[in-house]
Amino acid sequence: MDPEGLEDALDLSRDRSQNQGVYIYQPVKPGKATGERPSKRRKVSSTNNQGQRSDVQCFVPLLNGEENAESSQLRHETYKQLWSAQEHKIQAILEDVDAGVLADVLSFVRENSPETCNGCIPTGLVTVGSNVSSLSRLLSRLNDQLLASGEGGVVVLESGDAPNLKSSLKNIIRAAITNTEGNDGYQKFLTDRAGPRLLGYDLDLLNDYVQRKGTKKLVLALRDSEAFDPGLLMDLLSLFKSWLDRIPFTVLLGISTSVELFEGRLPRACVSLLQGKHFEVQEAGNCVDRIYESLQTDPQGKLWLGRNVTSTLLEKTHDYFQTPEAFSRMVKTSAIIPHVSAFSFADLGFQSNRGDRFCEDLLEAGSPDDVRSLLENDEYLLQEALSHVSAGQQSMQQIFQAVLVIHTCIQHTQQGSKKTNVSDLSVRALSGELNDSQVADDMLATVRTFDSEKLGLLLDSLPKTLPAVLALEDIRADFATLVEANAEFEPLRSEYNINSSVVKTTVVQQRILLSKGKANLSEQDIEYTRIVDRLVGALQEYLTETLIQPQELFMHEAFLFDLRNPLKENFTPRPRFALERALANPFDYLISSTDASGARISAKQPATAxxxxxxxxxxxxxxxxxxxxxxxxxxxxxxxxxxxDRMIMSLFYGALSDLKSFGMVKNSRKKTDHLAKSAWMGL
Incomplete structure (x- = not known):
């Protein structure tokens, strides 16, 4: 076949640069020529550099160890910057959750004594439910409070540390002394004590320690009290009861089920030794929702969890009764660290699954020069990528602000026991379904029926940072003026309120017909209806403009983590997808000087395509x-x-041979003049 005739038939230029592919392999460091012996390297000890490298590279180098130390350090610094702020917020939430029950328990410990409890052991029953980690936080903070005030301390005893009475007493005494003196102080206390040497489980040791330190409150916490043997628990409590006049014991019992079930397991003689109060710790689900809300709705947020990751995290939390600490660790290990590892090093540049769509949008807008600059100018690409990352982060902040607005409105409109939380609304918003959801429609429909009292509460609760285009301040001012002018009347009602409709009765041919209509509204109610329509219309417009599809944002991979395996999904080659796309849309890869790129099938395209x-x-x-x-x-x-004809026939046979080599067609056994498909696009 004549090559020149082939090019003339396809009307292609002989300039090879016009048919240059997109993917160009340019090695950074040229290797040795084939067969050339590599230069020898002198073996030197690297022990001196290993310590420095371990300090700098806190993350494992990527790219099979080819990542330089600067990129690894940059990833680690980015991780610390992202997670440190989130961790402070999480700890603040946990402290706020525990603040109420901590104050109650601390007050109980300080105010109660055997005298106030009729000679019984002061006992606090702490119900933790599924939030088992909350008791550890509570006891730790209680111990810090008592140590800081010099009143005493907290001794925590696990069921695994109490196989029998002697071991239990020995562990209690050791924990009480080491709480303030440390292990060395405990050994010194045993050796320096005057008098006969006592065994490690003798409570006289604890009595001497209490007298020496002036301890006023010694709290013994059985964190998993339901796992203790009832007989052992009876012996311990009886022994504590006999020492109450010398050692100021206060007992805290952690309960995962209920007080009734726990009391039913104990002998009546054991129950008679206790007197105190019941405390209930907040459930873990509320803590998890608050943590998620804090992570996602931060006005200064830079990174967000996507729909898939959010659904997975919340599903695991509800299915496996995860603690708030476990939820935080899962966010840290499965979202923050993989995201930083995948997208924070500069050597790989910016990767976006929506880059082709972005370029197509620019072409449709009549900006081909911008597209060429994106493909050929790295500095221009970097500037555009950074600007779109910043714009995308602002869009995400606005999306979650809209989520909070909807949640605020729902709190005023939703009745009944079932409440919609921020996490449920966030999942819908991240999937782009919140604006058209039934939740938003019901919320707006309920707002229309509000009287002036409820609407006033709603307007006061809406944030002041909403966009000025909503004219929310004007609506507030007009509403306040109308309510003030009609303060002597009953609450104003709109025409959408159920009380604004009347039932009319008519008699037709001895039949009574009932019809529902609107009552005659006063001037005040008509004006109030206009204000309600303005508010609902402004909210609808705001939600429509703000609640967009996050995955449609260019460069959303940089700030929205929604991938299970980010490195695999972004950098694993997909040869079949690339081949099918190249054949279906060849001018995505080839440069054409004609208008052939606009036609679906054209003679200007390669014959195989x-x-x-x-x-x-x-x-x-x-x-x-x-x-x-x-x-x-x-x-x-x-x-x-x-x-x-002969040239076209040659092109046809060549293209058919290419399709056979790709494995897309094969000879049919049923009909000799037919071909059978062996592959379908996208499957």
């Missing part, structure tokens, strides 16, 4: 003659009577 697109339009069996006629018709429609 033309035949592949015709192949997609056929069924499972393809008649070769029909396929040839369609292929010839493409060139005939473009070149008319000047087309060369």
């Amino acid at each position: 033309i035949l592949y697109q015709l192949y997609l339009e056929s069924g499972a069996l393809v008649n070769i003659h029909d396929l040839w006629q369609a292929f010839y018709g493409v060139f005939e429609g473009d070149q008319g009577n000047t087309c060369d």
